[in-house]
Amino acid sequence: MPETKTSFLNVRQVTKTFSVPSGDLPVLDGVSFAIEDGTFACIIGPSGCGKTTLIKILAGVLPFDSGQIVVHAGQSKLQAQVAYMPQSDTLLPWRTAFANALLPAQIERRSRVKAIREAQDLFARFGLSGFEDLYPVELSGGMKQRLALMRTFLSQRDILLLDEPLGALDALTRAHLQDWLLSVWQEMKKTILLVTHDVEEALLLSDRIILMSARPAYVHTDLVIDLPRPRACSDATLVRQKEDLLKRIFAEERDG
Numbered sequence: 001m002p003e004t005k006t007s008f009l010n011v012r013q014v015t016k017t018f019s020v021p022s023g024d025l026p027v028l029d030g031v032s033f034a035i036e037d038g039t040f041a042c043i044i045g046p047s048g049c050g051k052t053t054l055i056k057i058l059a060g061v062l063p064f065d066s067g068q069i070v071v072h073a074g075q076s077k078l079q080a081q082v083a084y085m086p087q088s089d090t091l092l093p094w095r096t097a098f099a100n101a102l103l104p105a106q107i108e109r110r111s112r113v114k115a116i117r118e119a120q121d122l123f124a125r126f127g128l129s130g131f132e133d134l135y136p137v138e139l140s141g142g143m144k145q146r147l148a149l150m151r152t153f154l155s156q157r158d159i160l161l162l163d164e165p166l167g168a169l170d171a172l173t174r175a176h177l178q179d180w181l182l183s184v185w186q187e188m189k190k191t192i193l194l195v196t197h198d199v200e201e202a203l204l205l206s207d208r209i210i211l212m213s214a215r216p217a218y219v220h221t222d223l224v225i226d227l228p229r230p231r232a233c234s235d236a237t238l239v240r241q242k243e244d245l246l247k248r249i250f251a252e253e254r255d256g
Contacts, residue, residue, distance in 0.1 A: 008037040008191055009058075009159060014067035016053055017216075027053050028064070029216035035208065037158075040185055040192045042202035044245070045212030045220070046253045051195045052087070054212075055163050058193070059084035071159070083155035087164045089148035091136040097147050098123070098132040104155040118154060125187070126150045127180065142173040149181070153188065162194040166201070178204055182229070199245045203238050204231050211245060214252040221248060 016028040027050040035041050043051050056062040058069065060079040071081045083104075091100050098119060105115030123129050126146050136144055145165060152160055165181075166174045182205055185192055196202050202209050203225060211221040223245075231238055 008039075008072060009035045009193075010068075010070040011058070012068040012070070014054070014057065014069065015065045016050070016057065016062070017065055026216035028057075029218050030067070031212070031218055032067075033210050033219050033222055035191060035193065037191055038189050039208055040182075040206045041194070041208040041210060042206040043193065043195045043210045043212065044197065044199055044202050044249070045217065046214045046249055047197065049212045049215050049252075050217040051212060052163055054217075055084070055161050055193070055195050058082060059161050081157055082159045082161055083152045083157035084161045085148055085152045085163065085165055087167065089136075089144045091144060091148055091151075093136050096133050096135055097128065097139065100136070100147060101151050101154055103151060110156075115154070119150075122150050122154060125184070140173075141169055142177055145169065145177060146180070149184075153184070153190070159191045159193065162192060164195055164197070167197065174201075179230070181205065186229075199242050199249070200233060200238075203227075203241055203245075204233070209245070211248060214255070220252065221245075 011031055011033050014028055014031045015026075018025045018027060031054060043054065045051055053062065057064045058078070059082055061084065069078055071078050092103070095103070101119040101122070102112075102115050105112065123132055126149070128143060128146060128150070131139065131143060136147075139147065149162070149165060152162070166177050169177065178201060194205070206225055209221075209223045209225060210219055211223065212218070213220040225241070227235065227237060
């Protein structure tokens with residue numbers, strides 16, 4: 001997608017190579033895309049193509065070899081604008097649900113009174129009212145994921161980087177949380193970049209799908225999903241797009 005003046009996150013020709021015992025392992029090969037403010041975008045691609053590597057680079061967890069990442073027209077540093085949720089929920093087991101939610105404010109030394117007020121409000125919006133004093137071990141898988149996502153929202157960043165946030169859940173819980181995540185995004189107007197291996201999930205949730213090639217990865221296809229919400233798995237257009245994307249992924253896996 002060409003850059004525009006409204007682009008919020010620009011990734012330009014980003015490369016990454018890992019050193020392994022057998023030599024160099026190129027993972028990203030000139031990844032480029034631009035995302036506008038308030039967009040819900042998904043990254044998909046063949047298994048092992050570098051989706052998680054890319055999201056970790058955007059989160060500042062991994063360095064990249066070359067290229068450029070610019071956020072908000074260069075007005076601030078990347079890490080000041082992004083919040084990252086890895087594949088595991090990373091909740092602290094010795095802290096209650098409410099104490100876990102307060103962690104971002106505590107780390108950044110923000111006002112505790114304000115942080116408590118914000119967390120209390122979000123516990124209701126995230127469907128966790130009444131569970132504030134429970135520990136992670138006492139919560140269901142879906143509740144833990146909602147809590148981890150809420151903590152990500154409470155980081156007060158403009159861009160949320162979510163790496164397979166629903167991947168470990170059963171099909172029914174996952175479907176419920178897809179609807180819930182979409183409603184929270186529509187209400188709170190964050191920019192979301194979500195990594196998923198589930199093509200159908202990407203089509204149900206996103207405005208944009210960034211399909212990566214096989215490793216070493218580049219952006220194979222940048223697809224705008226112009227379908228009204230809410231979307232149904234049975235929608236004919238969605239079914240056709242799913243078949244097309246799966247064919248492209250399978251071709252990359254076969255030829256990569």
